[in-house]
Amino acid sequence: MAERYEIRFSGAGGQGLITAGIILAEAASIVEGKSAVQSQSYGPEARGGASKSEVIISDGPIDYPKATVVDACLAMTQEAADKYANGIKPGGLLLLDSDFVKNEPKGDFKIVKMPIMRTAKExxxxxxxxxxxxxGAMIALTDVVARESGEKAVLAKVPEAFLELNKKAYNLGFEKVKALIN
Incomplete structure (x- = not known):
């Protein structure tokens, strides 16, 4: 892993992407002992408007808590892809929800498409x-934390009644994207 690794989760408000960012930061910092910060922003409309969560993970101290050149980005909606897929570094990665992002952003980065919402629903x-x-898919694509660390952080964050549901969701995202890239 590089000294500093930046990941952006983006989509519509209410999709839980800020929570996903928090869980990733906890997997890196609490489970693996790395330095990590998480920040978020969303439009004035709490639900439905574009929102993003950014996580910076480093082996050493993090001197600036905002993403500057993103290594990997997730876009769950077309609006999020249009607004937040900028700033991905050359050779970086963009994960798109293939059902909701029809116009792929252009850039010098790898694009991986997966039907994320449909996978969760079906x-x-x-x-x-x-x-x-x-x-799960982002962790599988980036290897920024170990698979087990991500799962442990997910299970530490969700209510007990939903442990199995979330464990299944995490592992399914991980496995499905690994199958897509292999």
Missing amino acids: DIGREIVANVVAL
């Missing part, structure tokens, strides 16, 4: 865990 039976499916 394979898990609950759209509400799409953020955890996406988190």
Whole structure:
């Protein structure tokens, strides 16, 4: 891993992407002992407007808490792709929800497409865990934390009644994206 690794989760407000960012930061910092910061922003409309969560992970101290050149970005909606896929470094990565992002942003980065919301709805039976499916996919694509660290952080964050649901969602996102790239 590079000295500083920046990941952006983006989509619509209410999709749980800020939570996904928090879980990733906790996987890096609490589980693996790395330095990590998480920041977020969203439009004035709490639900439905574009929102983003950024996580910076480093082996050493983080001197600036905002993403500057993003290594990997997730875009769950077309609006998020249009607004937040900028700033991905050359050779970086963009994960798109293939059902909701039809116009791919242009840039010198690799694009991976996966039906994230549909996977949550059809394979898990609950759209509400799409953020955890996406988190599993991003960890599989970036290797920024170990698979087990991500799972441990997910399970530490969700209510006990939803442990199995979220564990299944995380692992499904991880496995499905690994199958896409291999």
